[in-house]
Amino acid sequence: MKRLTRLLVIIAAFLPFSGAMAQIKVFACEPEWAALTQLLGGEKVTVYSATHARQNPHHIQARPSLIARLRNADLAVCTGAELEVGWMPALQRRARNSKVLPGKPGYFEATDHVRLLEIPGQLDRADGDVHAEGNPHIHLDPRRIRQVAQALAQRLQVIDPENSSAYRSKWRAFDQRWRKAIRNWQRQAKPLRGKKAIVHHREWVYLLDWLSIQRAGSLEPNPSVPPTLGHLAKLRDMKKPDLIIVSPLNDPKPANWLRAHNSAPVVILPHTVGAVANSGDLFAFFDRLVERLLRIER
Template sequence: MLKSFTRLLFTLGSLALSMTAQANVQIFACEPEWATLAKELAGDRANTFAATHAGQDPHHIQARPSLIAKLRSSDLAICTGAGLETGWMPMLQRRARNPKVMPGEPGYLEAAGQVERLEIPAALDRAEGDVHGDGNPHVQLDPRRVLEIAKALSSRLQTIDPANKAHYLQRVEAFSRRWLAAIQRWEAQAHALKGKRVIVHHREWTYLLDWLGMQRVGSLEPKPGIPPTLSHLADLKELQADRIIVSPLNDDKPSTWLHEQTGTDVVVLPQTVGAVKGTEDLFGLFDEIIRRLTTGDGA
C-alpha cells in the first residue's frame, strides 16, 4: 500500500515536472523548413505547427480558417518573408488579430530579413513576372544562411521565453556545431560541382548555386512564376548546360522536352524538408541535395 502510494506520488511529481518543462511556446511556421528548424532549436519547450507542407507551393496558399485559428493561438511565427507569402500571410495576420505575431513584434520573424539577399531588382516592374522587390526569397537552400537564421530564431525564443534561455542557448550551440561540421562535409562532397552550368525551372535554387559555386545559365520559366513557353524553351537549346534542375512540384513536361532535345540530364531536387524520401530534417535535406547533384540520381 505504502509502496504504491509512493509510486503514485512519484508519477504525479514527474507529470507536474514534465508539464512545466514542456511546450511553453506555440510556434507557427509558414514553411516546413522553418518548422524543422524551430523544433531543432526549441526541443520540448515548443509546439511547432507547419502551415504548409512540401507538396504545396508557398507562393500560393489559401488563407484558410484553420490557419487563422492556429496563428491566433501562437506566440511566435516564422516565415520566409521577402514577399514569398504576400498572397496569404498578411491576410492571416489581419484576421488572427494576435498582437504577438504582427510585423515588428518579437513574435514575428522573417528568415530572409536575417540574411543578405540576392537578385534584388534595381526597379520593380510587374512585367518582369513574379519578382520580389526584396530580392529572391528562397533563402532556405544555402546552409550558411540557414545558420544565421537559426541564430536569429534562437534569440527570438530567448526573448519570448526568458525562463528557458539557457535551454535555447545550449540547443543553438549544439546545432551550430553539428551544422558547421555538416557544411564542411557537404562542401567537400560537392567540390566537383564548382563551375557547372545549370538550367533551373523556377529561380528557387539561386542560394544553393551561389553556395556551391555553380552557374545558372537559364530558367525554364521565361520570368519568375510565368510558366514555360515553347518559344522560350527553344531558346534554351543552345545553352549547353550540364544539368536541368527542377523540384518535385514543377510540371515535368518542359524539362523532359528540353532533355529530349539536348540530352541534358534532369535532376529533381527537394526544395524543402519532406519533399522526397530521406529529407525529414534539414541535415537530410542537404545530404540528399548533394547526393543527387553529385550522382545525377533523382531523374
C-alpha cells in the same frame, strides 16, 4: 460527492500542463522553418507548419484552420521578402493576435537576417515577378540557414526568457553539428564546381551560389511565369548545360522537352524538408540534395 470527485479527476486528466511546463506555440510558414525551430526549441516548443512539401509557398489559401493556428501562436517564423505576401498578411489581419504582427517579437522573418540575391533594379509585377524584393528562397544555402538559426535562437530567448539557457545550449549544439555537416557537404560537392545549370524556378539560386555552380538560365522566363515555347527555344539554342534542375512540384514537361533537344540530364531535387523520401529534417534534406546532384557525375 463520489461522482463529483470522479468528474474532477476526469477534468484534470484533460487539462494542459501547468505554467512551468507550458510550451511556446510556433506557427512556421514553411517546412524548413518548422524543422529549424524544432531543432532550436526542442521540448520547449510545439511547432505547426502552415504548409507542407507538396504546396508552393508563393500560392497558399488563407484557410480558416490557418487563421485558428495563428490566433493561438506565440511566435510566427516565416521567410519574408514577399514569399508569403499573398497569404500571411491576410492571416495576420484575421487572426487578431497582436503578438505575431509585423514589428512584434512574435513575428520573425528569416530574410531579415541574411543577404539576399537577385534584388531587382526595378519592380515589374506586370511580368508576374513574384521575387520583387529579391530572391526569397534562402533556405537552399546552409550558410544562410546558420545565420537565420542564430537570430532565431536569440528570438526564442526573447519570447521565452525563462528558458534562455536551454535555447542557448541548443543553439551551440546545433551550430557545432551544422558547421561540421556544411564542411562535409562542401567536400562531397567539390566535383560540381563550375558546372552549368538551368533551373525551372529560380529557388535554386542560393544552392548554386553556395556550391559555385553557374546559373545558365531558368525554364520560367520570370519567376512563377510558366515556361513558353519561345523561351525554351532560346535555352535550346544555348551551349549545352551540365544539368537541368527541377523540384517535385514543377511540371516536368518543359525540362523533359529541353532534355530531348540538348540531352542534358534532368535532376529532381527536394525543394524543402520532406519533399523526397528520407529528407525529413534539415540534415537529411541537404544530404539528399548533394547526393542527387552528384548523380550527374556518375
